[in-house]
Amino acid sequence: METNGWAIGRLKSWASLWTFSLLGAIALWGCGSAGPQFQGGSLPPAAEFNNSAGSTESRPSPIAQPGPVRAFFNHNPASQYRDPYRGIERSGDDLEGRMVKLVESARSTVVVAVQELRLPRLAQALVDRHRAGLQVRVILENSASRPWSSYSPEELAQLSDRERSRIEDYFRLGDRNGDGTVSEAEVLATDAMVMLAQGGVPTLDDTADGSKGSGLMHHKFIVVDGNRSIITSANFTLSDVHGDMGRPASRGNPNNLLEIDSPVVAGWLLEEFALMWGDGPGGQPDSRFGTNKPLRPLRSTQVGDATIGIQFSPMKATVPFAERTNGVIAAAVGPATRSIDVALFVFSEQAIADAMETAHRRGAKVRVLVDPSFLARDYSEALDLLGVTLRRRTCELEPNQRPWNPPITTVGSPELPMGDLLHHKFGLVDGQTVVTGSHNWSAAADRLNDETLLVVKHPIVATLFQREFDRLWSNAATGITPKLKERLAADRARCGS
Template identity: 45%
Template sequence: MWTKMAIDKLRLKKIRTMGQLGFLLGTVFLLGGCHSLNVIQNRPQPLPQDQYIQVYFNYNQAQGSNYTDPYRQINRPGDNLEQVIIDNINSAKSSIDLAVQELRLPAIAQALVARQQQGIKVRVILENIYNQPINSLAKNQEQLSDREQERYQNLFDLVDLNRDGKLSTEEIAQRDAITILKKAGIPLIDDRADRSKGSGLMHHKFMVIDHHTTLISSANYTLSDIHGDFSNPETIGNANHLLVINNPQLARVFQKEFNLMWGREDRPKFGSDKPQRKPQKITIGNSSLTVKFSPDSITYPWAITSNGLIGETLNKAEKSVNLALFVLTEQPLANILAQRHQKGIEIKALIDPSFAFRYYSEGLDLLGVALSNKCLYEPDNQPWQNPINTLGVPALAAGDKLHHKFGLIDDKIVITGSHNWSAAANHQNDEALVIIDNPTVAAHFDREFQYLYRTAKLGLPETIKNRIEQDRKNCPQSVTIKSDRLINLNTATREELDSLPGISGKLAEKIIAARQQKPFTSLEDLDRVSGIGQGKISKLQGKVSW
């Protein structure tokens, strides 16, 4: 007898074979191990775009928003963000400046090379972790974390054109984006150009073309962020969006940020080495834009930081706040949302499933609960006394993530950019925060939110409820860690180190042993401790000092 899973798998195979996934109006989701088609019987009409600010979503369900994934040859609904990027690259007449955390899409690399060969000035800035051709990654494969191993395998499969399990020189030259850029002599630097070890992330995702057009996205220029994992045909890409803004004044603002990192008369500056950049307000047609770059020193008042600007914008809400966030780990933002909630503002929130219910997620605050980490609670933890039941996780294909970083205020103000709602984004990473006051632009974000929210799983999963109950039984004297200071890697006690995310008792001992041999001078220094990879290091951003 056919099981539902078998029937759905057969249906999915038939759909792909016929190339009809996009036209059947279905999006594939993997829930509880079973496939189900989230069918929109009547796809909505496309929304009007603002004259100067166009918005694109790779999950767009509007009529006519279909394309064929150029790498996996899968027909699907959504805007082809990669093609929008390439079209804008191809339009360049004089210059292209790209700052993106990760670039792995070969067609984008090839488009950049083609423009340089036509005499266009091209410059690229990457995060140092991803400024490696696949040959270099292969040599260090055993040192990669589990997450990076998975990313490497996806890249390998993308490059391995003939599927023989080996990479030829020709395949690498055609499909490895970093090799393509370097072979063509594209000027390229990363966040170690300031002679540091790149302790924060170069997390920007923007491109400036001809000092006039600025592309700002939540997406990295990768297969998984735009189309879906090469090794997993059921994925349709992390949920992301892209803004294309035509305005020379805004382009100058982002050009200045790019030049600060690139370096002109002085050396390049990244992360906390940068001076404070105050919010800049620009009027573009019917839109009011505010741009703020991160990071801000931890010594500055929180109110004048990027997260402070997010908080200031949330405080303007008079009717509703809708959030679609990769992470929400900044306590003051949760506190501001609590104040708006108490005033009757409707709050709905979607957070990526991998972060929504971790003990340090402020999503738990909004749901009125708390999880401990070894009977220690997050700094200044404040679960809501009047919690909401409108927070949850989107129903995505297994392997896809909610990678948006947007908030929608009163259906007219959009908070977006590369900036995650976290302390690390605020104080360590190179980020852009953009706030747009324009109902036409906001309508696109509202449609995306409503689409994701319609099938979301709201409230606490049973597994989290069980963990909370275990906390009550096992942690009768749980305490909250105070946030007076960051935990210093060179002076912290074992108990303090043990309270950090991802650091077990054995790892705490290894950190103490390593610092006795040589003090830590940056967050990246932790990579010399056996058992600590980039995944654990990223979790410690904004939580430690040295």
């Protein structure tokens, strides 16, 4: 378990590594096949950013959200903000700004449960509230709670290209004066985990129950003062909110964020938080993560003119599917009569695909977008909808595959800036009901991970999610694309027809 004591105890030893680690990392990155090639002892200058955020003439009109339930999107073309770390004017809602505003408004308590927290502005807001005498508590995923500034050159060399690239991006963030090194002062201003530790904010992770961690502590919510909440699909990272420091075109993985002003919803989130927190970092193994939690069935409440349903994962294997989180999703999409629009990072739950097929046969139009990195995996339900299969490395079919017959062609992936991923986890049913939250449509989310699922019925929220889906759909590659044809041909060549 990562605790404040762990981080504070190593702060001075890290100080001697920060400059060395960065210079060592420069040498390592320069030798790799991926990432920029470093010359000498300094970081290369960032490529020129395109500061254009689009003309106001082409920007759609904002939609007013006067009620207690509000939706925001980091790629919203109707909004514009200045990226606080790269200094670029860009389209989108400032999701970190929404989080900071909520935290700064707190008067008594702040709780955060998120897989990963790397945003300095948010970390500083949490520290400021803690120092002002408020009760501030943070729960994290154990594999994502280590300060980026603590990696030595030897450790960086052992990381995958993807993980090393992530650390590289935070060194870029930390090198505020552009001198190719990260000083102690720069770390204290940019490494969110060090900032929380130095500020005395209590934190724990999903090893606090004495285990090696749950599947993933994948929640992404904030609650202040027991009455106002944020629930989002975004991790609190550069890549999920603003965009990568080292990729000028990046605008962050597409994500959504809901603000809900409701003591009832906040209370449900606090109950979930309390199960995981236990006694906090006090050392008692009374935290409950993963399937150690009791059954928490779907609960609904009226918030203004919105209906909000919430359910938490995971659940024990003995719980019937209809009562599980994936069962709630299937029950939401199954009754559709007009349309189902889905934008997902991962889609691998067969029963949800089956419910969608039933609705489609009844006449509902189905459109599905999945992140390109997951669209054509052997377990992807997108393949079922397209009526095709890809086999495992052993040439075995994924169990329970049910390719649609007839298939549909309205399945694909959006075109995104280089390095960005489709990170949404939402479905829109008949243009009226929104299913969203942290929960991917997968067995892992249902059975292993700590997750939040929201079912929202509200006309303005639905309109905003429809606008986001249509934006993504407008430049999507759908159907059996040339790339997928190549994959299918390679599968036949490898395994036979």
